[in-house]
Amino acid sequence: MAAAPALPRFAAALDYPTRPIKVIIGFTPGGPADIVARLIGQSLSAQLGQPFVIENRPGAGTTIATESVAHAAPDGYTLLWTTSADEINKTLYAKLNYDFVRDIAPVASVDLLPLVMEVSPAFPANTVPEFIAYAKANPGKINFASGGVGSSQHVAGELFDFVTGIRMVHVPYRGSALAVNDLLAGQVQVSFSPIPLSIGYIRAGKLRALAVTSATRSEALPDVPALSEFVPGYEAVATDGLGAPAHTPPEIIATLNKAVNGALADPKIRTWLEDLGGVPNPMSVAEFANFIAAETEKWAKVIKFANIKMD
Secondary structure, X not given: OOOXXXXXXXXXXXXXXXXXXXXXXXXXXXXXXXXXXXXXXXHHHHHHOOOEEEEEOOOHHHHHHHHHHHOOOOOOOEEEXXXXXXXXHHHHEOOOOOOHHHHEEEEXXXXXXXXEEEEOOOOOOOOHHHHHHHHHHOOOOOEEEEOOOOOHHHHHHHHHHHHHOXXXXXXXXXXXXXXXXXXXXXXXXXXXXXXXXXXXXXXXXOOEXXXXXXXXXXXXEOOOOEHHHOOOOOOOEEEEEEEEEOOOOHHHHHHHHHXXXXXXXXXXXXXXXXXXOOEEOOOXXXXXXXXXXXXXXXXXXXXXXXXXXXX
């Protein structure tokens, strides 16, 4: 009798999915995360036989989207497109109406999106060691632009300060594109930008790429070194994944994890992600949970070091 209430949920998990699934994303349409979410959603629809509908709910650093899923029914029909913003926001915001680690169950890792450390061609440094030497000789004179306080670009720059011992001045913008525009105009000296946003300017010689922020070189910019080649252990990547409300049946999570990993095994999807500058990053549910915990802990240290605060 005690087990009886669980039987309908178990049966529903076995039949899953029987209707369309909403995937909530905290960004506006057209950005890198949105584009990847729609690509993976199409593959999931084909594999599981139900539409995966991407629903954009931007605002408040993606916390609006995450909160809506944290409070949704744990039935597998409302999912969250998770990003590094979720891992950062856990420490960045003093008060949230949810706890990302407690209230969102990890489902599947999708990809890593490295950033590129770039300067204007007029900047007097052609390599990362030259940049560090210039920064140490000119403390407080390098402004680094980001897409906003607490963004992945912001914390990547602060992590660079943290591990090299330099101190740059952060200049936040309302979006990465505006930050790159001012870098092109020479108003700021450096930016840690999404590769898709900058790769055209780099190839045209309008920006100089010093390094990518992934642990290894990027397929999209194979001639650009990784920052870890000069600063051992440095890694700062934006992440994409899939989450669900806590207490979603493990059978449903397992079905979704298998489908996402199936999508990432598709050579066409892998090539498309790599052309975008991304790195396919399939994981088991347990591996993804450990990855989220490690990233959350890393960014907590950086946020506290830089004294970054949001209301």
